[in-house]
Amino acid sequence: GASPVQNIGAYGSEAKDTIESVYVLDTKKDEYVTLSNSECKFSYRNSLFKEDPKRYIVISVTFRLNKKGKLNLDYKDVKDYFIFKKNGEPSLKQMREAIIEIRKRKLPEVKDYGTAGSFFKNVVVSASKAQELVSKYPEMILHPVNDKKVKVPVAWILDNLCGFRGVKKGNVGTYKNQALVIINLGDATAIEIIALAQKMVDGVFEKTGIEIFPEVEYVE
Incomplete structure:
Protein backbone atom coordinates (compact mmCIF):
# COMPACT_ATOMS: atom_id res chain seq x y z
CA GLY A 1 0.00 0.00 0.00
CA ARG A 64 1.20 -4.15 -15.24
CA LEU A 65 4.78 -5.12 -16.07
CA ASN A 66 6.36 -4.79 -19.49
CA LYS A 67 8.50 -7.72 -20.67
CA LYS A 68 10.18 -5.39 -23.14
CA GLY A 69 10.50 -2.38 -20.86
CA LYS A 70 13.18 0.20 -21.58
CA LEU A 71 16.12 -0.05 -19.19
CA ASN A 72 17.57 3.05 -17.54
CA LEU A 73 21.37 2.83 -17.49
CA ASP A 74 21.97 6.52 -16.82
CA TYR A 75 22.77 6.17 -13.12
CA LYS A 76 26.45 5.80 -12.27
CA ASP A 77 26.08 2.83 -9.91
CA VAL A 78 24.12 0.88 -12.52
CA LYS A 79 26.45 1.85 -15.34
CA ASP A 80 29.54 0.91 -13.31
CA TYR A 81 27.98 -2.43 -12.35
CA PHE A 82 27.57 -3.53 -15.95
CA ILE A 83 30.95 -2.16 -17.02
CA PHE A 84 32.51 -4.32 -14.30
CA LYS A 85 30.43 -7.36 -15.27
CA LYS A 86 31.14 -6.79 -18.97
CA ASN A 87 27.76 -8.23 -19.91
CA GLY A 88 26.96 -5.82 -22.71
CA GLU A 89 23.31 -4.78 -22.98
CA PRO A 90 21.61 -6.30 -19.90
CA SER A 91 18.33 -8.19 -19.86
CA LEU A 92 15.48 -7.30 -17.51
CA LYS A 93 16.53 -10.21 -15.28
CA GLN A 94 20.11 -8.95 -15.14
CA MET A 95 18.90 -5.42 -14.40
CA ARG A 96 16.81 -6.72 -11.51
CA GLU A 97 19.78 -8.63 -10.11
CA ALA A 98 21.98 -5.55 -10.45
CA ILE A 99 19.58 -3.27 -8.58
CA ILE A 100 19.18 -5.82 -5.77
CA GLU A 101 22.94 -6.17 -5.41
CA ILE A 102 23.54 -2.41 -5.47
CA ARG A 103 20.80 -1.77 -2.91
CA LYS A 104 22.13 -4.47 -0.59
CA ARG A 105 25.52 -2.80 -0.72
CA LYS A 106 24.14 0.66 0.03
CA LEU A 107 21.45 -0.13 2.60
CA PRO A 108 21.98 -1.78 6.00
CA GLU A 109 20.15 -4.90 7.11
CA VAL A 110 17.26 -3.96 9.39
CA LYS A 111 18.37 -6.70 11.79
CA ASP A 112 21.60 -4.74 12.30
CA TYR A 113 20.27 -1.19 12.53
CA GLY A 114 16.95 0.53 12.90
CA THR A 115 16.46 2.63 9.77
CA ALA A 116 13.79 4.00 7.46
CA GLY A 117 16.12 3.76 4.46
CA SER A 118 16.68 6.92 2.44
CA PHE A 119 15.85 9.76 4.81
CA PHE A 120 15.70 12.61 2.29
CA LYS A 121 14.18 13.03 -1.14
CA ASN A 122 16.28 14.11 -4.08
CA VAL A 123 15.59 17.69 -5.08
CA VAL A 124 14.24 18.85 -8.44
CA VAL A 125 15.59 22.27 -9.41
CA SER A 126 15.41 24.60 -12.40
CA ALA A 127 17.80 24.13 -15.30
CA SER A 128 19.50 27.42 -14.41
CA LYS A 129 20.10 26.32 -10.81
CA ALA A 130 21.45 23.01 -12.10
CA GLN A 131 23.90 24.83 -14.36
CA GLU A 132 25.04 26.91 -11.39
CA LEU A 133 25.71 23.74 -9.39
CA VAL A 134 27.63 22.04 -12.21
CA SER A 135 29.76 25.15 -12.70
CA LYS A 136 30.69 25.06 -9.02
CA TYR A 137 30.92 21.27 -8.70
CA PRO A 138 31.77 19.78 -12.15
CA GLU A 139 31.90 16.23 -10.79
CA MET A 140 28.24 16.33 -9.72
CA ILE A 141 26.07 14.08 -11.90
CA LEU A 142 22.61 15.50 -12.55
CA HIS A 143 19.55 13.79 -14.01
CA PRO A 144 17.24 15.81 -16.29
CA VAL A 145 13.53 15.45 -15.55
CA ASN A 146 12.49 17.50 -18.58
CA ASP A 147 13.70 20.57 -20.50
CA LYS A 148 13.17 22.85 -17.51
CA LYS A 149 13.77 20.66 -14.46
CA VAL A 150 16.75 18.65 -13.21
CA LYS A 151 17.03 16.16 -10.36
CA VAL A 152 19.91 16.80 -7.94
CA PRO A 153 21.56 13.82 -6.12
CA VAL A 154 21.20 14.62 -2.42
CA ALA A 155 23.17 11.50 -1.39
CA TRP A 156 26.17 12.67 -3.42
CA ILE A 157 26.01 16.14 -1.85
CA LEU A 158 25.77 14.74 1.69
CA ASP A 159 28.71 12.43 1.04
CA ASN A 160 31.09 14.42 -1.15
CA LEU A 161 30.38 18.02 -0.17
CA CYS A 162 29.20 17.73 3.43
CA GLY A 163 31.09 14.66 4.70
CA PHE A 164 28.05 13.02 6.28
CA ARG A 165 28.73 9.41 5.31
CA GLY A 166 29.42 7.22 8.34
CA VAL A 167 29.10 9.99 10.93
CA LYS A 168 28.04 9.24 14.52
CA LYS A 169 26.26 11.64 16.85
CA GLY A 170 25.45 9.95 20.15
CA ASN A 171 23.04 7.09 19.48
CA VAL A 172 22.34 8.05 15.88
CA GLY A 173 24.42 8.20 12.73
CA THR A 174 24.51 7.68 8.98
CA TYR A 175 25.31 4.39 7.28
CA LYS A 176 28.94 3.75 6.31
CA ASN A 177 28.01 3.07 2.68
CA GLN A 178 25.29 5.68 2.17
CA ALA A 179 25.09 9.18 3.66
CA LEU A 180 21.39 9.40 2.82
CA VAL A 181 20.54 6.66 5.33
CA ILE A 182 20.14 7.62 8.99
CA ILE A 183 20.55 4.68 11.40
CA ASN A 184 19.78 3.99 15.05
CA LEU A 185 23.03 2.94 16.72
CA GLY A 186 21.32 1.72 19.86
CA ASP A 187 18.85 3.74 21.87
CA ALA A 188 18.42 6.81 19.70
CA THR A 189 15.58 9.15 20.55
CA ALA A 190 13.41 11.07 18.12
CA ILE A 191 15.14 14.25 19.29
CA GLU A 192 18.56 12.84 18.32
CA ILE A 193 17.34 11.72 14.91
CA ILE A 194 15.69 15.06 14.15
CA ALA A 195 18.78 16.94 15.35
CA LEU A 196 21.08 15.00 13.00
CA ALA A 197 18.60 15.39 10.14
CA GLN A 198 18.57 19.14 10.69
CA LYS A 199 22.38 19.28 10.63
CA MET A 200 22.23 17.53 7.27
CA VAL A 201 19.62 19.96 5.97
CA ASP A 202 21.75 22.90 7.10
CA GLY A 203 24.91 21.40 5.59
CA VAL A 204 23.36 20.94 2.16
CA PHE A 205 21.92 24.45 2.18
CA GLU A 206 25.27 25.95 3.17
CA LYS A 207 27.08 24.20 0.30
CA THR A 208 24.47 24.49 -2.45
CA GLY A 209 21.71 26.90 -1.45
CA ILE A 210 19.25 24.01 -1.84
CA GLU A 211 16.71 23.10 0.82
CA ILE A 212 16.19 19.35 1.19
CA PHE A 213 13.15 17.65 2.68
CA PRO A 214 12.64 14.34 4.53
CA GLU A 215 11.22 11.42 2.61
CA VAL A 216 10.12 9.88 5.91
CA GLU A 217 6.98 10.97 7.74
CA TYR A 218 7.26 12.17 11.33
CA VAL A 219 4.56 10.67 13.58
CA GLU A 220 3.54 12.64 16.67
Whole structure:
Protein backbone atom coordinates (compact mmCIF):
# COMPACT_ATOMS: atom_id res chain seq x y z
CA GLY A 1 0.00 0.00 0.00
CA ALA A 2 2.89 2.39 0.59
CA SER A 3 4.19 2.14 -2.98
CA PRO A 4 1.45 4.27 -4.58
CA VAL A 5 1.22 6.64 -1.62
CA GLN A 6 4.88 7.62 -1.83
CA ASN A 7 5.30 6.73 -5.50
CA ILE A 8 8.45 4.94 -4.43
CA GLY A 9 11.34 4.68 -6.83
CA ALA A 10 15.05 4.31 -7.43
CA TYR A 11 17.55 4.65 -10.28
CA GLY A 12 15.20 6.46 -12.62
CA SER A 13 12.16 4.21 -12.20
CA GLU A 14 9.06 4.84 -10.10
CA ALA A 15 6.01 2.88 -8.99
CA LYS A 16 3.83 5.00 -11.28
CA ASP A 17 5.61 3.52 -14.30
CA THR A 18 3.91 0.16 -13.73
CA ILE A 19 0.85 0.90 -11.59
CA GLU A 20 -2.33 0.40 -13.60
CA SER A 21 -4.85 1.13 -10.85
CA VAL A 22 -5.29 1.40 -7.09
CA TYR A 23 -8.30 -0.02 -5.25
CA VAL A 24 -9.13 2.13 -2.23
CA LEU A 25 -11.70 2.82 0.44
CA ASP A 26 -12.81 6.43 0.06
CA THR A 27 -13.63 7.34 3.66
CA LYS A 28 -15.26 10.61 2.61
CA LYS A 29 -17.81 8.87 0.38
CA ASP A 30 -17.76 5.66 2.44
CA GLU A 31 -17.33 3.48 -0.65
CA TYR A 32 -14.74 1.35 -2.42
CA VAL A 33 -13.43 2.79 -5.70
CA THR A 34 -10.81 1.92 -8.29
CA LEU A 35 -8.57 4.83 -9.24
CA SER A 36 -6.71 4.80 -12.55
CA ASN A 37 -3.05 5.74 -12.81
CA SER A 38 -3.89 9.27 -13.93
CA GLU A 39 -6.45 9.73 -11.16
CA CYS A 40 -3.74 8.96 -8.59
CA LYS A 41 -1.95 12.20 -9.58
CA PHE A 42 1.51 10.69 -9.32
CA SER A 43 4.57 12.93 -9.24
CA TYR A 44 8.03 12.68 -7.69
CA ARG A 45 7.50 11.00 -4.28
CA ASN A 46 3.97 12.29 -4.22
CA SER A 47 0.42 11.27 -5.06
CA LEU A 48 -3.25 11.99 -4.45
CA PHE A 49 -2.96 9.88 -1.30
CA LYS A 50 -0.32 12.16 0.22
CA GLU A 51 -2.18 15.31 -0.74
CA ASP A 52 -5.31 14.08 1.08
CA PRO A 53 -3.80 11.61 3.58
CA LYS A 54 -6.85 10.89 5.73
CA ARG A 55 -9.30 10.25 2.92
CA TYR A 56 -8.11 7.05 1.23
CA ILE A 57 -7.18 3.61 2.55
CA VAL A 58 -5.28 1.56 -0.02
CA ILE A 59 -6.73 -1.95 -0.29
CA SER A 60 -4.80 -3.31 -3.28
CA VAL A 61 -2.64 -2.19 -6.19
CA THR A 62 -2.66 -3.55 -9.74
CA PHE A 63 0.68 -3.51 -11.53
CA ARG A 64 1.20 -4.15 -15.24
CA LEU A 65 4.78 -5.12 -16.07
CA ASN A 66 6.36 -4.79 -19.49
CA LYS A 67 8.50 -7.72 -20.67
CA LYS A 68 10.18 -5.39 -23.14
CA GLY A 69 10.50 -2.38 -20.86
CA LYS A 70 13.18 0.20 -21.58
CA LEU A 71 16.12 -0.05 -19.19
CA ASN A 72 17.57 3.05 -17.54
CA LEU A 73 21.37 2.83 -17.49
CA ASP A 74 21.97 6.52 -16.82
CA TYR A 75 22.77 6.17 -13.12
CA LYS A 76 26.45 5.80 -12.27
CA ASP A 77 26.08 2.83 -9.91
CA VAL A 78 24.12 0.88 -12.52
CA LYS A 79 26.45 1.85 -15.34
CA ASP A 80 29.54 0.91 -13.31
CA TYR A 81 27.98 -2.43 -12.35
CA PHE A 82 27.57 -3.53 -15.95
CA ILE A 83 30.95 -2.16 -17.02
CA PHE A 84 32.51 -4.32 -14.30
CA LYS A 85 30.43 -7.36 -15.27
CA LYS A 86 31.14 -6.79 -18.97
CA ASN A 87 27.76 -8.23 -19.91
CA GLY A 88 26.96 -5.82 -22.71
CA GLU A 89 23.31 -4.78 -22.98
CA PRO A 90 21.61 -6.30 -19.90
CA SER A 91 18.33 -8.19 -19.86
CA LEU A 92 15.48 -7.30 -17.51
CA LYS A 93 16.53 -10.21 -15.28
CA GLN A 94 20.11 -8.95 -15.14
CA MET A 95 18.90 -5.42 -14.40
CA ARG A 96 16.81 -6.72 -11.51
CA GLU A 97 19.78 -8.63 -10.11
CA ALA A 98 21.98 -5.55 -10.45
CA ILE A 99 19.58 -3.27 -8.58
CA ILE A 100 19.18 -5.82 -5.77
CA GLU A 101 22.94 -6.17 -5.41
CA ILE A 102 23.54 -2.41 -5.47
CA ARG A 103 20.80 -1.77 -2.91
CA LYS A 104 22.13 -4.47 -0.59
CA ARG A 105 25.52 -2.80 -0.72
CA LYS A 106 24.14 0.66 0.03
CA LEU A 107 21.45 -0.13 2.60
CA PRO A 108 21.98 -1.78 6.00
CA GLU A 109 20.15 -4.90 7.11
CA VAL A 110 17.26 -3.96 9.39
CA LYS A 111 18.37 -6.70 11.79
CA ASP A 112 21.60 -4.74 12.30
CA TYR A 113 20.27 -1.19 12.53
CA GLY A 114 16.95 0.53 12.90
CA THR A 115 16.46 2.63 9.77
CA ALA A 116 13.79 4.00 7.46
CA GLY A 117 16.12 3.76 4.46
CA SER A 118 16.68 6.92 2.44
CA PHE A 119 15.85 9.76 4.81
CA PHE A 120 15.70 12.61 2.29
CA LYS A 121 14.18 13.03 -1.14
CA ASN A 122 16.28 14.11 -4.08
CA VAL A 123 15.59 17.69 -5.08
CA VAL A 124 14.24 18.85 -8.44
CA VAL A 125 15.59 22.27 -9.41
CA SER A 126 15.41 24.60 -12.40
CA ALA A 127 17.80 24.13 -15.30
CA SER A 128 19.50 27.42 -14.41
CA LYS A 129 20.10 26.32 -10.81
CA ALA A 130 21.45 23.01 -12.10
CA GLN A 131 23.90 24.83 -14.36
CA GLU A 132 25.04 26.91 -11.39
CA LEU A 133 25.71 23.74 -9.39
CA VAL A 134 27.63 22.04 -12.21
CA SER A 135 29.76 25.15 -12.70
CA LYS A 136 30.69 25.06 -9.02
CA TYR A 137 30.92 21.27 -8.70
CA PRO A 138 31.77 19.78 -12.15
CA GLU A 139 31.90 16.23 -10.79
CA MET A 140 28.24 16.33 -9.72
CA ILE A 141 26.07 14.08 -11.90
CA LEU A 142 22.61 15.50 -12.55
CA HIS A 143 19.55 13.79 -14.01
CA PRO A 144 17.24 15.81 -16.29
CA VAL A 145 13.53 15.45 -15.55
CA ASN A 146 12.49 17.50 -18.58
CA ASP A 147 13.70 20.57 -20.50
CA LYS A 148 13.17 22.85 -17.51
CA LYS A 149 13.77 20.66 -14.46
CA VAL A 150 16.75 18.65 -13.21
CA LYS A 151 17.03 16.16 -10.36
CA VAL A 152 19.91 16.80 -7.94
CA PRO A 153 21.56 13.82 -6.12
CA VAL A 154 21.20 14.62 -2.42
CA ALA A 155 23.17 11.50 -1.39
CA TRP A 156 26.17 12.67 -3.42
CA ILE A 157 26.01 16.14 -1.85
CA LEU A 158 25.77 14.74 1.69
CA ASP A 159 28.71 12.43 1.04
CA ASN A 160 31.09 14.42 -1.15
CA LEU A 161 30.38 18.02 -0.17
CA CYS A 162 29.20 17.73 3.43
CA GLY A 163 31.09 14.66 4.70
CA PHE A 164 28.05 13.02 6.28
CA ARG A 165 28.73 9.41 5.31
CA GLY A 166 29.42 7.22 8.34
CA VAL A 167 29.10 9.99 10.93
CA LYS A 168 28.04 9.24 14.52
CA LYS A 169 26.26 11.64 16.85
CA GLY A 170 25.45 9.95 20.15
CA ASN A 171 23.04 7.09 19.48
CA VAL A 172 22.34 8.05 15.88
CA GLY A 173 24.42 8.20 12.73
CA THR A 174 24.51 7.68 8.98
CA TYR A 175 25.31 4.39 7.28
CA LYS A 176 28.94 3.75 6.31
CA ASN A 177 28.01 3.07 2.68
CA GLN A 178 25.29 5.68 2.17
CA ALA A 179 25.09 9.18 3.66
CA LEU A 180 21.39 9.40 2.82
CA VAL A 181 20.54 6.66 5.33
CA ILE A 182 20.14 7.62 8.99
CA ILE A 183 20.55 4.68 11.40
CA ASN A 184 19.78 3.99 15.05
CA LEU A 185 23.03 2.94 16.72
CA GLY A 186 21.32 1.72 19.86
CA ASP A 187 18.85 3.74 21.87
CA ALA A 188 18.42 6.81 19.70
CA THR A 189 15.58 9.15 20.55
CA ALA A 190 13.41 11.07 18.12
CA ILE A 191 15.14 14.25 19.29
CA GLU A 192 18.56 12.84 18.32
CA ILE A 193 17.34 11.72 14.91
CA ILE A 194 15.69 15.06 14.15
CA ALA A 195 18.78 16.94 15.35
CA LEU A 196 21.08 15.00 13.00
CA ALA A 197 18.60 15.39 10.14
CA GLN A 198 18.57 19.14 10.69
CA LYS A 199 22.38 19.28 10.63
CA MET A 200 22.23 17.53 7.27
CA VAL A 201 19.62 19.96 5.97
CA ASP A 202 21.75 22.90 7.10
CA GLY A 203 24.91 21.40 5.59
CA VAL A 204 23.36 20.94 2.16
CA PHE A 205 21.92 24.45 2.18
CA GLU A 206 25.27 25.95 3.17
CA LYS A 207 27.08 24.20 0.30
CA THR A 208 24.47 24.49 -2.45
CA GLY A 209 21.71 26.90 -1.45
CA ILE A 210 19.25 24.01 -1.84
CA GLU A 211 16.71 23.10 0.82
CA ILE A 212 16.19 19.35 1.19
CA PHE A 213 13.15 17.65 2.68
CA PRO A 214 12.64 14.34 4.53
CA GLU A 215 11.22 11.42 2.61
CA VAL A 216 10.12 9.88 5.91
CA GLU A 217 6.98 10.97 7.74
CA TYR A 218 7.26 12.17 11.33
CA VAL A 219 4.56 10.67 13.58
CA GLU A 220 3.54 12.64 16.67
